Amino acid sequence: MNEFRSVVLGTGSALPRQVVTNKDLEARVDTSDEWIQQRTGITQRYIAGEGETTVSLGEAAARRALEAAGLETADIDLVIVATATPDNTFPASATQIQRRLGITHGFAFDIQAVCSGFVYAMTTADLYLKAGMARRALVIGAETFSRIIDWSDRTTCVLFGDGAGALVLERQEAIAGEGAGVLIARLRADGSHGDKLFVDGGPSSTGTVGRLRMEGREVFKHAVGMITDVVEDSLGALSISAEEIDWFVPHQANRRIIEASAKKLGIPLGKVVVTVDRHGNTSAASIPLAIDHAVRDGRIKPGDLVLLEAMGGGFTWGAVVVRW
Numbered sequence: 001m002n003e004f005r006s007v008v009l010g011t012g013s014a015l016p017r018q019v020v021t022n023k024d025l026e027a028r029v030d031t032s033d034e035w036i037q038q039r040t041g042i043t044q045r046y047i048a049g050e051g052e053t054t055v056s057l058g059e060a061a062a063r064r065a066l067e068a069a070g071l072e073t074a075d076i077d078l079v080i081v082a083t084a085t086p087d088n089t090f091p092a093s094a095t096q097i098q099r100r101l102g103i104t105h106g107f108a109f110d111i112q113a114v115c116s117g118f119v120y121a122m123t124t125a126d127l128y129l130k131a132g133m134a135r136r137a138l139v140i141g142a143e144t145f146s147r148i149i150d151w152s153d154r155t156t157c158v159l160f161g162d163g164a165g166a167l168v169l170e171r172q173e174a175i176a177g178e179g180a181g182v183l184i185a186r187l188r189a190d191g192s193h194g195d196k197l198f199v200d201g202g203p204s205s206t207g208t209v210g211r212l213r214m215e216g217r218e219v220f221k222h223a224v225g226m227i228t229d230v231v232e233d234s235l236g237a238l239s240i241s242a243e244e245i246d247w248f249v250p251h252q253a254n255r256r257i258i259e260a261s262a263k264k265l266g267i268p269l270g271k272v273v274v275t276v277d278r279h280g281n282t283s284a285a286s287i288p289l290a291i292d293h294a295v296r297d298g299r300i301k302p303g304d305l306v307l308l309e310a311m312g313g314g315f316t317w318g319a320v321v322v323r324w
């Protein structure tokens, strides 16, 4: 029997021009390169400058993904942008990117699940493609967290960076159980943890953008358990073991969370794609950024089994397994 799958045709990413090192941050807040590296694994991050926004970075990533896929903008009939830092409250960043790409058909919208945004967006795109409501989707994670950071708060400002990544997905017919494409997705949310990681403003509450607030230790405490639980659920539903995973591409929040999750799942560190050291935590952009780097340097290849997972504000979390 045949079924429809969402197959990855191309990837792309974009980073701002400006690199900010831990040493640079030492001049801004009471911190040290040693503390940041030891607690997070981060050595530098990219910070958006003048003219660089979520939409401009997302557009650049999308163009590279389209080029890699060998497609024209006209081939796309669905644009989903995962972001918690849109250029405007509305219209959606997805429609702004659609406009820059010159796409006037199909449909486009944003998804807001903070750091889990890309996993939520992939899952959503997969459902639309499988249902036949769209043929080819651009799934973009794009963020400029530097614009909602409290730059006087050393407990958060050292953690985040800006960037964007994009995947092109195509609806393809496949023999059930065989071939490439998204194999499974599992999403979770538990709003009772909302006060552990939030932005203290918004259009309807304060009329301001607000600044990011986080109880880092509390987030850390829940992260590994939530991540491994949803991953084990996904692998169990596919009847595959962690050993069969070729590449694990986790959300890049903190090297300690990534390593602890991989260890608990039984995935060797040699199969884990890590970019948090160079990019910091780019929220919804971190997974597609890491994927694009691993595809372009030849690690992720056609036929590989790739596991994605993320956990973030809300709390929200989830996992996606893709055959490349």
Ligand code: ACO
Residues within 6 Å of the ligand: 030, 031, 032, 035, 036, 039, 040, 114, 115, 116, 154, 155, 156, 158, 197, 214, 215, 216, 217, 218, 219, 220, 253, 254, 257, 281, 283, 311, 312, 313
């Ligand atoms: N530089 C130097 N010292 C610092 C800094 C800093 N930048 N930040 C905090 N400290 C100090 C604290 O004040 C504290 O000092 P004290 O002991 O005198 O009170 C000490 O370092 C230890 O602080 P902790 O918060 O206990 O440090 P911890 O080991 O938990 O590391 C961290 C903090 C890195 C934030 C960690 O808790 C973490 O990674 N949490 C998860 C965060 C995360 O992943 N967030 C993203 C989720 S995704 C999303 O949706 C955005």
